[in-house]
Amino acid sequence: MIAFIIRRLLASIPTLLAVLTLVFLLVRVVPGDPAIAILGDRATPETLAALRAELGLDRWIGAQYFDFLGHAILGDLGTSMVTHRPVWTEIAEALPHTIVLTLAAMAIGCLIGIPAGVWAALNRNGPVDVLTRLLSLLGLSFPVFVSGIFLLIVFALQLHLFPVIGNPRPGDWIDGLHKLVLPAVTLGVVMAAYVVRVTRSSMLQVLGEDYIRTARAKGVPRRAIIWRHGLSNALIPVVTVVGLYVGILIGNSVLTEIVFNRPGLGKVIVSALTKRDYTMLQGMMVIYCFLIVVVNLITDISYGFIDPRVKQ
Amino acid sequence: MTDVALSEPRSSWRVMAGRLLSDPVTLAGVILCAIVLAGALLAPWLAPRDPLEQNIIDRLAGPGSEYLLGTDQFGRDVLSRLLWGARISLLVSFLSIASAVVVGGAIGMVSGYIGGRFDLVTMQVMDVLLSFPSLILGMIMVALLGSSVTNLIIAISLTAIAPFARIARAPVLVIKERAFIEAGRALGFSHLRILLVHVLPNIVTDLLVMGTLWMATAVRTEASLSFIGLGVKPPTPTWGGMMRDGFENILDSAWLCIWPGLAILVLVLGLNLVGDGLCDVTDPKANAQ
Amino acid sequence: MSASHTLLEVRDLAKHFTVTKGFPRPVTTTVRAVDGVGFVVARGEAFGLVGESGCGKSTAARAVLGLIPPDAGHVRFAEIDVTGARGSMLQQLRRRMQIVFQDPYSSLNPRRTIGQALTEPLGVHGLARGRAARERAIALLEEVGLPPSAYDRHPHEFSGGQRQRVGIARALSVEPELIVADEPVSALDVSVQAQVLLLLKDLQTRRGLAFVFVSHDLGVVRWFCSRVAVMYLGRIVETGSVSSVFGAPRHPYTRMLRDASPIPDPAIRGQLPRIVGEIPSAANPPAGCHFHPRCPRASDLCRTAFPEWRADGDGAVACHHPED
Ligand SMILES: Nc1ncnc2c1ncn2[C@@H]1O[C@H](COP(=O)(O)OP(=O)(O)OP(=O)(O)O)[C@@H](O)[C@H]1O
Numbered sequence: 067m068i069a070f071i072i073r074r075l076l077a078s079i080p081t082l083l084a085v086l087t088l089v090f091l092l093v094r095v096v097p098g099d100p101a102i103a104i105l106g107d108r109a110t111p112e113t114l115a116a117l118r119a120e121l122g123l124d125r126w127i128g129a130q131y132f133d134f135l136g137h138a139i140l141g142d143l144g145t146s147m148v149t150h151r152p153v154w155t156e157i158a159e160a161l162p163h164t165i166v167l168t169l170a171a172m173a174i175g176c177l178i179g180i181p182a183g184v185w186a187a188l189n190r191n192g193p194v195d196v197l198t199r200l201l202s203l204l205g206l207s208f209p210v211f212v213s214g215i216f217l218l219i220v221f222a223l224q225l226h227l228f229p230v231i232g233n234p235r236p237g238d239w240i241d242g243l244h245k246l247v248l249p250a251v252t253l254g255v256v257m258a259a260y261v262v263r264v265t266r267s268s269m270l271q272v273l274g275e276d277y278i279r280t281a282r283a284k285g286v287p288r289r290a291i292i293w294r295h296g297l298s299n300a301l302i303p304v305v306t307v308v309g310l311y312v313g314i315l316i317g318n319s320v321l322t323e324i325v326f327n328r329p330g331l332g333k334v335i336v337s338a339l340t341k342r343d344y345t346m347l348q349g350m351m352v353i354y355c356f357l358i359v360v361v362n363l364i365t366d367i368s369y370g371f372i373d374p375r376v377k378q
Numbered sequence: 379m380t381d382v383a384l385s386e387p388r389s390s391w392r393v394m395a396g397r398l399l400s401d402p403v404t405l406a407g408v409i410l411c412a413i414v415l416a417g418a419l420l421a422p423w424l425a426p427r428d429p430l431e432q433n434i435i436d437r438l439a440g441p442g443s444e445y446l447l448g449t450d451q452f453g454r455d456v457l458s459r460l461l462w463g464a465r466i467s468l469l470v471s472f473l474s475i476a477s478a479v480v481v482g483g484a485i486g487m488v489s490g491y492i493g494g495r496f497d498l499v500t501m502q503v504m505d506v507l508l509s510f511p512s513l514i515l516g517m518i519m520v521a522l523l524g525s526s527v528t529n530l531i532i533a534i535s536l537t538a539i540a541p542f543a544r545i546a547r548a549p550v551l552v553i554k555e556r557a558f559i560e561a562g563r564a565l566g567f568s569h570l571r572i573l574l575v576h577v578l579p580n581i582v583t584d585l586l587v588m589g590t591l592w593m594a595t596a597v598r599t600e601a602s603l604s605f606i607g608l609g610v611k612p613p614t615p616t617w618g619g620m621m622r623d624g625f626e627n628i629l630d631s632a633w634l635c636i637w638p639g640l641a642i643l644v645l646v647l648g649l650n651l652v653g654d655g656l657c658d659v660t661d662p663k664a665n666a667q
Numbered sequence: 668m669s670a671s672h673t674l675l676e677v678r679d680l681a682k683h684f685t686v687t688k689g690f691p692r693p694v695t696t697t698v699r700a701v702d703g704v705g706f707v708v709a710r711g712e713a714f715g716l717v718g719e720s721g722c723g724k725s726t727a728a729r730a731v732l733g734l735i736p737p738d739a740g741h742v743r744f745a746e747i748d749v750t751g752a753r754g755s756m757l758q759q760l761r762r763r764m765q766i767v768f769q770d771p772y773s774s775l776n777p778r779r780t781i782g783q784a785l786t787e788p789l790g791v792h793g794l795a796r797g798r799a800a801r802e803r804a805i806a807l808l809e810e811v812g813l814p815p816s817a818y819d820r821h822p823h824e825f826s827g828g829q830r831q832r833v834g835i836a837r838a839l840s841v842e843p844e845l846i847v848a849d850e851p852v853s854a855l856d857v858s859v860q861a862q863v864l865l866l867l868k869d870l871q872t873r874r875g876l877a878f879v880f881v882s883h884d885l886g887v888v889r890w891f892c893s894r895v896a897v898m899y900l901g902r903i904v905e906t907g908s909v910s911s912v913f914g915a916p917r918h919p920y921t922r923m924l925r926d927a928s929p930i931p932d933p934a935i936r937g938q939l940p941r942i943v944g945e946i947p948s949a950a951n952p953p954a955g956c957h958f959h960p961r962c963p964r965a966s967d968l969c970r971t972a973f974p975e976w977r978a979d980g981d982g983a984v985a986c987h988h989p990e991d
């Protein structure tokens with residue numbers, strides 16, 4: 067198992083390098099001079115040149131690339147062009163909020179999605195199945211900012227069950243939890259919609275396999291078949307999808323954080339975008355990619371735990 | 379995949395369309411899409427007012443007989459803005475996915491056909507693109523390119539190229555092993571001819587089905603970008619932009635968020651229902667079940 | 668055989684595949700699918716290539732047509748170097764030699780009508796367009812024994828034998844001088860095999876076509892071909908006229924093949940073959956004579972030294988201890 071983890075770790079290095087390269091290219095190759103973008107059209111040539119020098123834009127592109135790569139690998143993401151604080155500090159302050167939100171959403175997604183998917187599979191083409199299909203499609207159709215605002219209108223503005231502003235008081239974890247509910251549900255519902263669909267189809271496939279039929283013929287109780295034999299095998303693709311979905315979840319967390327006015331990476335990136343904070347943006351992208359590579363890694367490893375074939 | 383890719387020709391479009399519309403859920407999707415499409419096409423005639431016309435006296439008026447769905451903070455008619463906004467949603471999502479289908483499909487098809495190391499590297503690049511959260515990629519692209527309709531289309535299509543490359547490539551790997559491809563080469567057909575005449579028709583269905591589903595995603599992405607303030611510039615009406623304006627007045631005028639939210643939902647849900655139905659109809663495995 | 672008589676000349680042809688398999692520790696093996704094959708086919712001659720499954724017949728056939736680049740050796744068609752041909756030269760060669768595939772199901776594009784399949788090559792080579800192309804296609808259909816109504820139909824409306832006729836018509840559309848037929852009847856029902864073979868034979872005499880006829884069925888090769896080469900693990904082990912090779916096999920493998928194949932006449936049928944061991948793989952051929960693990964005549968010499976070619980009469984054999 068350890069060997070497997072190490073192997074996967076090594077295998078993710080090229081991906082990470084490729085991602086860093088892509089990030090670098092994305093920021094540079096896109097037409098337009100960042101200096102003009104930051105200072106505006108009316109900036110004098112002198113101030114533009116000064117800014118270019120400050121950003122290192124006047125140097126040979128290869129040198130910029132290796133500089134960026136070297137610093138990124140050492141964890142040095144530079145200094146924000148707007149706040150003049152280290153990018154890493156800004157991100158480190160916001161990251162925990164986003165991670166908590168994402169984990170809560172994943173938990174909600176799995177807790178709703180897996181049982182509902184199994185239920186739908188067991189009632190294939192029945193009313194439950196059709197209803198689940200419709201609801202999951204509905205869940206998939208909501209852009210999170212729409213579902214977030216709708217939840218906000220119903221539960222905060224009308225029913226006054228939750229606060230409108232989601233900024234938790236530091237140290238007060240009950241308040242934090244209370245304010246986490248709506249954002250986490252917003253994100254979790256979309257996740258649940260994905261999980262339902264995958265669980266259903268993978269469960270259907272597993273239930274059709276020979277060994278399940280054999281177990282049934284041998285008189286193993288239905289409940290045992292479903293939970294012990296069926297679900298444990300059906301979960302393998304679900305894990306992959308959960309892993310894949312984290313990318314979407316991270317993207318959607320941006321919108322959720324804006325709607326609920328929560329601190330997190332989302333607010334950081336939006337302000338970096340609107341203020342054209344290039345170093346910040348670059349840093350954010352590196353962090354996002356790193357998160358995704360890590361999640362893929364975790365997915366692969368948990369895959370190894372569920373699917374005995376991978377370990378060997 | 380093999381069977382999908384090489385299903386017998388024209389499983390008769392008419393039969394397929396019939397089966398598609400006989401499913402009430404899919405039919406509902408078709409109707410939802412048709413409503414939005416009609417609204418967009420007929421906006422100049424259906425819209426009661428000019429979507430840009432400001433009536434400061436009537437600002438934030440509630441839904442009523444004067445303004446069917448109310449007015450926004452500048453006193454602009456919400457219904458008219460919704461109808462005109464449908465145009466942006468449809469235009470941006472359709473064109474961005476159409477270009478993603480063409481570019482991504484071409485990349486995947488050529489990559490799978492050539493195979494070997496080239497394929498390996500191309501797909502590695504696609505995987506990197508795929509692993510990047512598409513909304514964030516879209517946000518960054520728009521921020522860097524500047525927000526215009528064209529740039530929005532470029533940014534959104536970029537986020538969808540990788541999935542289409544993957545979708546196009548998988549069946550090509552199967553098809554290119556079939557003897558009729560080799561027969562074509564033996565007959566002196568160019569690679570371009572083999573790709574366009576013999577490979578492409580076999581993957582077109584897959585691409586169209588996924589295109590429908592991805593158009594739903596593109597509608598969401600466009601709305602999300604506009605909501606963040608990275609979409610088509612105001613005062614052009616967009617659904618996401620209307621939500622953004624409404625959100626600022628959410629404490630007293632919640633309907634400003636509800637109407638555009640429902641509009642987005644109707645279009646995305648419609649596209650998802652149609653795409654889901656198409657998936658079922660074109661996938662022989664699902665049919666067998 | 669004089670040069671002008673020779674249509675196809677294959678010399679020292681080799682094609683190796685490297686296959687990398689396995690994760691964590693990938694193992695790369697080299698499959699010597701074709702390992703030094705040479706033969707000559709005269710104009711209008713039917714030349715047979717026989718051997719067990721996996722011995723490299725198809726690979727050799729594809730290399731002859733220039734569909735895969737060989738690793739070594741060369742192929743000359745009517746004095747033109749096939750392996751080095753590019754552009755218009757290659758295009759011209761494609762017209763002059765054609766292939767008929769084993770599997771009539773995968774050899775036709777399921778989405779194209781029979782008419783499209785037949786007229787497409789005509790268009791590509793500028794032979795005929797529009798109405799003229801249609802007329803030629805219908806003439807071709809008639810020539811292979813299909814009704815003109817087949818023109819507008821799709822492959823799935825036809826049986827295997829009919830599809831194979833379409834495949835043959837498609838190969839004929841560009842009026843080739845040589846057809847490489849890679850097991851053209853082995854995927855068909857026995858009852859249909861004979862009809863398709865008769866068609867091919869008829870075309871050969873009527874059009875003066877040369878054939879490279881690949882098969883593992885000795886009976887078919889015996890009937891169809893005038894000369895034959897027997898392949899074993901990527902090499903030719905015996906060659907000569909059909910009557911001498913099958914009438915009096917000199918290589919023990921040829922004898923084994925002949926004795927194993929169901930030849931209608933029981934009088935010439937020998938004892939059942941001695942199957943000793945499995946068919947060795949081309950990925951890991953045994954040292955010395957590749958055939959020695961299965962050979963009843965194997966000696967110590969056979970286990971170490973590779974047997975050289977020995978010409979005798981119109982044939983040749985690669986064996987240390989050939990039968991007489
Ligand atoms: N593209 C390839 N990559 C790797 N190995 C290959 C490839 N093509 C053929 N081989 C191998 O080369 C050997 C010869 O294959 P080939 O298809 O030429 O045999 P064959 O005599 O035509 O067999 P059959 O009678 O089954 O058609 C086989 O061991 C096969 O596995």
Ligand code: SF4
Pocket residue numbers: 918919920956957958959960962963964965966969974985986987988989
């Ligand atoms: S060389 Fe030896 S082993 Fe090979 S076929 Fe001849 S007798 Fe048999």
Ligand SMILES: [Mg+2]
Pocket residue numbers: 724725726849
């Ligand atoms: Mg073969």
